[in-house]
Amino acid sequence: MKQSVSLVALRCPHCDTPITAGSSEYAWKCGQCGQGILLNKEKTLKEIMISYQQPAHEDSPGCPYWVLEVSVQFQGAHLPANRKEELTQFWQNLHKFFIPAFEMGPVERIQRSTALLRTPPIPISVESYQFRPVVLSPRDLPVYVEAVVLQMEAERQDDLKHLIFDLQLSEADLWVLPD
Ligand SMILES: [Zn+2]
Numbered sequence: 194m195k196q197s198v199s200l201v202a203l204r205c206p207h208c209d210t211p212i213t214a215g216s217s218e219y220a221w222k223c224g225q226c227g228q229g230i231l232l233n234k235e236k237t238l239k240e241i242m243i244s245y246q247q248p249a250h251e252d253s254p255g256c257p258y259w260v261l262e263v264s265v266q267f268q269g270a271h272l273p274a275n276r277k278e279e280l281t282q283f284w285q286n287l288h289k290f291f292i293p294a295f296e297m298g299p300v301e302r303i304q305r306s307t308a309l310l311r312t313p314p315i316p317i318s319v320e321s322y323q324f325r326p327v328v329l330s331p332r333d334l335p336v337y338v339e340a341v342v343l344q345m346e347a348e349r350q351d352d353l354k355h356l357i358f359d360l361q362l363s364e365a366d367l368w369v370l371p372d
Pocket of ligand 1: 224225
């Protein structure tokens, strides 16, 4: 793993242990007490829950994901009449989105998120383990959620030209899944 050039000195808000953080990272696990830590937009540290799902594969760090619940309201006037009911029915329920938080190109990130929206991982909570750097800011999540909704709909039917919708996003949790 390449080391970031500039390092910021941070301390765990729970046990005050220094955390070595790359300049492009947003969340960590304290190496001492295991506390989940988020760098929020005020550049202060906040304690967060990190959920470790399924046992780690030996010798490879886990993959962190931002997990949030999303509801989508389509603006009906712009929907094709034959798809209106289907779209509304599918999206009116809350859906759990898993957006990869580790290093990945945007296209692959959208594809991975779309696949996990269709087939979400089964939650099995386990002990904490090491994971890859969290390089996606939670503030970037709305852009990805929107792209995933469009990707889903484009795959379901390719004649959709314009979709206008409102998104409601829950706060994001951090999940770590095996690689
Ligand atoms: Zn700590």
